[in-house]
Amino acid sequence: MTDRRPLYGYSDIAAVGALLADATRARMMIGLADGRALPASVLAAEAGVAASTASEHLARLVEGGLLTVERSGRHRYYRIANAQVGAAIEALAVLAPTRPVRSLRESTRAAALRRARSCYDHLAGRLGVAVTEALLERQALTRTDGVAGTARAQGDPISAPMTDHPYRLGPNAEPLFAELGVDLDAARDRRRPLLRFCVDWSEQRHHLSGALGAAVLTRMESAGWVERPGTRRTLRLTDSGARVLDRVLGVEFAE
Secondary structure, rough: OOOOOOOOOOOHHHHHHHOOOOOHHHHHHHHHHOOOOOEEEHHHHHOOOOHHHOOOHHHHHOOOOOOOEEEOOOOOEEOOHHHHHHHHHHHHHOOOOOOOOOHHHHHHHHHHHHOOOEEEOOHHHHHHHHHHHHEEEEOOOEEOOOOOOOOOOOOOOOOEEOOOEEEEOOHHHEEEEEEOOHHHHHHHHHOOOOOOOHHHHOOEEEEEEHHHHHHHHHHHOOOOEOOOOOOOEOOOOHHHHHHHHHHHOOOOOOO
């Protein structure tokens, strides 16, 4: 008897690779890696191309499942399709060769990205790792595998969300997050895991993600503790934010 069940092959990595192999599309994806929705005009400027050219590239990214599009009035807003796509962009940043810095402006921008940035919808870079480290030191988080701090363990990916992680909420989670103004119950109610962690591509250490990581960054932005100096995912710690992190978490972070 002939087996008529459908046959499934390997994932078509080449199809996704072809979408990201174009420099214009790659710049657009990086511009959207903070999880926000941006109009085509902003993405055209980000990629340095005409609006008509940008529309063609964006259509391909939507068709390929890497972006979603929403209409608001006369404008279309594009965003990363899901957290997995955002994580893939982060991981590719580790594998890709570093572009030569050709100006002081580019050097400053690259340094700022490593200092503090958003990784999809949560905090990353030196600041993201420092906050995660402080949460461990103050027992708002607890690590269960015996490895100190946020250090990568053997077998961890070089840059990606961790499918399994050795963390749980610590005994001081409730009072400490309350002092920061982060509602743990609301974060628990979201339709995603409360605790997730990524290996930070620039620091090669763990940073907090998941629903709680998103809640922390949302709180920091709404309180004016961090701000975005443009459309990019670079974040800047404000003076008030520095004071709060020092007082509550003991984080002394020099901009």
